Amino acid sequence: MHIVDRRLNPGGKSLENRQRFLRRAKALVQGAVKKTSQDRDIKDVLEGGEITIPLDGMDEPRFRREGGTRDMVLPGNKKFIEGDILPRPNQGGGRGTGPGEGDSEDAFRFVLSRDEFVNLFLDDLELPDLAKRKLAEAESEGLHRAGYTTSGSPANISVSRTVKLALARRVALRRPRPEQIAELEAEAAEAEEPRRSELLAQIAALKAKAKRIPFIDPIDIRYRRFETVPKPVAQAVMFCLMDVSGSMSEHMKDLAKRFYMLLYVFLKRRYRHVEIVFIRHTDRAEEVDEDTFFHGPASGGTLVSSALQAMHDIVRTRFRPADWNIYAAQASDGDNMTSDSLLTGRLLTEQILPVTQFFAYLEVGEAANYTFDMPDSSLWTLYERLRNEGAPLAMRKVSERSEIFPVFQDLFKRRGKQEKATP
Amino acid sequence: MTKTGERLFDGADWDFRTLQRVHDACEEIAKSELGLDVYPNQIEVITAEQMLDAYSSVGMPLFYKHWSFGKHFAFQEASYRKGYMGLAYEIVINSSPCISYLMEENTATMQTLVIAHAAFGHNHFFKNNYLFKQWTDADGILDYLEFAKGYISHCEDRHGRRAVEHTLDAAHALMSHGIDRYPGKKKLDLRTEEKRAGERRAHEESAFNDLWRTVPTGPAKTRAALTAERRRILLGLPQENILYFLEKTAPRLQPWQREVLRIVRHIAQYFYPQSQTKVMNEGTATYTHYRIMNRLHEQDRISDGNFLEFLQSHTNVVFQPEFDDPRFSGFNPYALGFAMMQDIERIVTEPEDEDREWFPDIAGRGDVMGVLREVWANYRDESFIGQFLSPRLVRRLRLFHLHDDPAETAGIRVDAIHDERGYRRVRRELARQYDVGFIDPNIEVVDVDLEGDRRLMLRHTVVKGSQLVETDARRVLQHLADLWSYDVVLTEVDTHDKVLKEYVVSPRILPAVA
Numbered sequence A: 001m002h003i004v005d006r007r008l009n010p011g012g013k014s015l016e017n018r019q020r021f022l023r024r025a026k027a028l029v030q031g032a033v034k035k036t037s038q039d040r041d042i043k044d045v046l047e048g049g050e051i052t053i054p055l056d057g058m059d060e061p062r063f064r065r066e067g068g069t070r071d072m073v074l075p076g077n078k079k080f081i082e083g084d085i086l087p088r089p090n091q092g093g094g095r096g097t098g099p100g101e102g103d104s105e106d107a108f109r110f111v112l113s114r115d116e117f118v119n120l121f122l123d124d125l126e127l128p129d130l131a132k133r134k135l136a137e138a139e140s141e142g143l144h145r146a147g148y149t150t151s152g153s154p155a156n157i158s159v160s161r162t163v164k165l166a167l168a169r170r171v172a173l174r175r176p177r178p179e180q181i182a183e184l185e186a187e188a189a190e191a192e193e194p195r196r197s198e199l200l201a202q203i204a205a206l207k208a209k210a211k212r213i214p215f216i217d218p219i220d221i222r223y224r225r226f227e228t229v230p231k232p233v234a235q236a237v238m239f240c241l242m243d244v245s246g247s248m249s250e251h252m253k254d255l256a257k258r259f260y261m262l263l264y265v266f267l268k269r270r271y272r273h274v275e276i277v278f279i280r281h282t283d284r285a286e287e288v289d290e291d292t293f294f295h296g297p298a299s300g301g302t303l304v305s306s307a308l309q310a311m312h313d314i315v316r317t318r319f320r321p322a323d324w325n326i327y328a329a330q331a332s333d334g335d336n337m338t339s340d341s342l343l344t345g346r347l348l349t350e351q352i353l354p355v356t357q358f359f360a361y362l363e364v365g366e367a368a369n370y371t372f373d374m375p376d377s378s379l380w381t382l383y384e385r386l387r388n389e390g391a392p393l394a395m396r397k398v399s400e401r402s403e404i405f406p407v408f409q410d411l412f413k414r415r416g417k418q419e420k421a422t423p
Numbered sequence B: 001m002t003k004t005g006e007r008l009f010d011g012a013d014w015d016f017r018t019l020q021r022v023h024d025a026c027e028e029i030a031k032s033e034l035g036l037d038v039y040p041n042q043i044e045v046i047t048a049e050q051m052l053d054a055y056s057s058v059g060m061p062l063f064y065k066h067w068s069f070g071k072h073f074a075f076q077e078a079s080y081r082k083g084y085m086g087l088a089y090e091i092v093i094n095s096s097p098c099i100s101y102l103m104e105e106n107t108a109t110m111q112t113l114v115i116a117h118a119a120f121g122h123n124h125f126f127k128n129n130y131l132f133k134q135w136t137d138a139d140g141i142l143d144y145l146e147f148a149k150g151y152i153s154h155c156e157d158r159h160g161r162r163a164v165e166h167t168l169d170a171a172h173a174l175m176s177h178g179i180d181r182y183p184g185k186k187k188l189d190l191r192t193e194e195k196r197a198g199e200r201r202a203h204e205e206s207a208f209n210d211l212w213r214t215v216p217t218g219p220a221k222t223r224a225a226l227t228a229e230r231r232r233i234l235l236g237l238p239q240e241n242i243l244y245f246l247e248k249t250a251p252r253l254q255p256w257q258r259e260v261l262r263i264v265r266h267i268a269q270y271f272y273p274q275s276q277t278k279v280m281n282e283g284t285a286t287y288t289h290y291r292i293m294n295r296l297h298e299q300d301r302i303s304d305g306n307f308l309e310f311l312q313s314h315t316n317v318v319f320q321p322e323f324d325d326p327r328f329s330g331f332n333p334y335a336l337g338f339a340m341m342q343d344i345e346r347i348v349t350e351p352e353d354e355d356r357e358w359f360p361d362i363a364g365r366g367d368v369m370g371v372l373r374e375v376w377a378n379y380r381d382e383s384f385i386g387q388f389l390s391p392r393l394v395r396r397l398r399l400f401h402l403h404d405d406p407a408e409t410a411g412i413r414v415d416a417i418h419d420e421r422g423y424r425r426v427r428r429e430l431a432r433q434y435d436v437g438f439i440d441p442n443i444e445v446v447d448v449d450l451e452g453d454r455r456l457m458l459r460h461t462v463v464k465g466s467q468l469v470e471t472d473a474r475r476v477l478q479h480l481a482d483l484w485s486y487d488v489v490l491t492e493v494d495t496h497d498k499v500l501k502e503y504v505v506s507p508r509i510l511p512a513v514a
Helices: A015-024 A026-039 A041-047 A114-121 A130-141 A159-172 A178-190 A194-214 A251-271 A289-297 A302-320 A338-355 A378-388 A400-412 A416-422 B016-033 B048-057 B067-081 B106-130 B130-135 B143-157 B163-174 B188-206 B210-214 B229-235 B242-248 B255-278 B278-298 B304-317 B333-349 B352-358 B368-378 B379-389 B389-396 B423-433 B470-484
Strands: A001-003 A049-054 A070-074 A108-113 A141-150 A223-230 A235-243 A273-281 A285-288 A325-332 A360-364 A392-396 B041-044 B088-095 B100-101 B399-402 B413-415 B442-448 B456-461 B488-493 B501-507
Touching: A015 B067, A026 A114, A026 B188, A041 B088, A049 B501, A070 A400, A070 B423, A108 A114, A108 A338, A108 B067, A141 A285, A159 A378, A178 A194, A194 A251, A235 A251, A235 A302, A235 A360, A251 A273, A251 A325, A251 A378, A251 A400, A251 B106, A273 A302, A285 A302, A285 B470, A302 A338, A325 B352, A338 A378, A360 A378, A378 A392, A378 B130, A392 A400, A416 B399, B016 B041, B016 B278, B041 B048, B041 B106, B048 B067, B048 B088, B048 B100, B067 B163, B067 B278, B067 B333, B088 B106, B088 B333, B088 B456, B100 B106, B106 B304, B106 B368, B130 B255, B143 B163, B143 B188, B163 B255, B242 B255, B242 B442, B242 B470, B255 B278, B278 B304, B278 B333, B278 B368, B333 B368, B333 B379, B333 B389, B379 B423, B389 B423, B399 B423, B413 B423, B456 B470
Parallel strands: A001 B041, A235 A273, A235 A325, A325 A360, A360 A392, B041 B100, B456 B488
Antiparallel strands: A049 A108, A070 B399, A141 A223, A273 A285, B088 B100, B399 B413, B442 B456, B488 B501
């Protein structure tokens, strides 16, 4: 008899089957994921969870039969005698063992892990402007240890390697050891004459040899060698800019928040480390924490340029564009002082856009059911003009919660090959 | 009573030495007292997650990859996590060596129970029952599964995952009709199968010459040469093994697709005996563990406390709710099997007059294990119940037979109960519930129009007015048509050859199965 302990075997033997299943049911699962995530608090979007998909297309049909006369034997007779007629149960008899398998549930529930959920949720989305990202990646370089070299700066001497080589050389060349000389000298001090001069000669020869073979020779010295390698930028910073002036309602802030959360989830999946900077502005801009950002009261006029200026300052002091991927999302109801347009436009095109990977502008509106299009707001008009002049801006209008995801998806939709290739 | 040896364990904890001691103690009783004949045992300790893994690949330690297993896994995982479903204490595989999976959570008592149940009860049944001997190759199954797994992943590399998946989907849909129900010409030998596939592939590779493609084919045989009668004989029609028929005759299948059908067919065949012996198999295993555990307790090798723990879970296992109990969902094979085995023991040792009349062969023979071993070797559920369900047990379980005829508007008729007039009828009906001939619809390939539009004709002989469920039937037929690549017609006829329904399904145009 053998006893085998399988507990330590790698788990997840069914993982591949599970992935195949998810791949096959992808459209259905994705639909279910999106539907589920709409009902969820946006903070929990990252969590996995149970979803239900229709069995359509996922069924495993078999020949089954139903109807006809049925005979069954059951245990536990209490009062029936042969020939009794029993009324049928209401739905034509659900109990007893019918032929075939009753495996025809029309919906299928199962649990997705957090990663699976997020992957499906953000599947077929892609970071825009890959060309620029590559550039940013190449700009930062790191040093990697790459063996030893015979030349270099004294600061890079590798002591252990040098000593090791010196020892090998000394052993190979039979350099006399100091103990050996000391021993002979002690013997010489006590020895009689013919023997003594013999020893002295021997000592002199050894000393000369020790002098010829240095303890450390320049050929022993080794330096640590470094190579520069391009280091991928594995961190990103996300700037959330929001207008918090009086005209922004709770609903609008909620829309903005949802968008930011999606962006955060998305970036989180791409970068090892994601920082968020919240900048709120009225006619002055300030960096705040998340809670203040969404809930803190503020009032005043609206100067968009102040927020852009603040962002620019923060980028300059804290986030070197070579080390950070910079993303920015601006949410506003579109109001801006007309006099501010010029400054806003200049800041954006000259300072902000050159260093950011992606700049999205989200114009949030009231949930009211407009039957006609509102006239474009001043900020929208300005940004639209900039975009037409060639500035890489993404901009969308949103007024309903349910539009957030489609808009987000639209912005990050995986583009066709050619589009991707063009810088 | 002899008191041999010391306690096998104390309390609930166990380690591998405990398992070894338990196994040796069980083996001694199984071999010397019960006279069981088993394959060598291999006991594997696994975690709950691994148990779930095993569930989703029909309990086999290795299996080819397919999405449907992932689906089952997802489903089972969800219900397990929510606590709707407990996991089995063990899974045992009909192979040599006989592999039993034990859950690590089991207590020492449970491990003892499970070893007695699976490693000796099931193991003996697998090795000795005639169905398993006839249809399965315990020595070869693991190697064959290994080969199947490798072959299918090799096909995926060569022909694309979608094409393989599609073929497997279709084969799975027809799996229950990929079984030879009657012993054929030669014994199944899975090792040779594996070798055969390898040789065939090697030959194809060595004999490949692109020139053959350019050789003009000869003129087709004259139409008159093949009469319908001759054709049917040549094709071996009628044929109820649909997968076999497709593998041999489907006109446009690639060689690898035929091999895939063959693999699915062999695996279905391997499981065929299990579906026919649920009651007997579990009855054997339960009876064995009951005897072994009792003996261990008599020998004082397990304590009273552990024995009570065993009795409690044993009682749960053999619990049979009555028909009006909300927990009722058909017969519990453990309960029925165990009750019948115990009943046979009673008949053999302490028969009453009634038993002597009903079971003259075995009543009072005295040699319980001899009789049981004979029964275990030579019966399946249907014949076992038909032969050995005693009137006393019918009375004890208070069995009754209901006859539900939709034409009868008044209701369901009670046809027989546990009385002198009813014993035989109840027994016959219960046996029929376990008859595979009645469980699976009787569908055969009857003809192929080889000269015309090559349509494949199938026939479902309707028994007792029970017809196929239309949506499922259409889906299965769609898969069948895809494999056959021409139209498929299924007619449902009753026993008087009256056509009840006809399905015609055309193949889908598939994305280039190359």
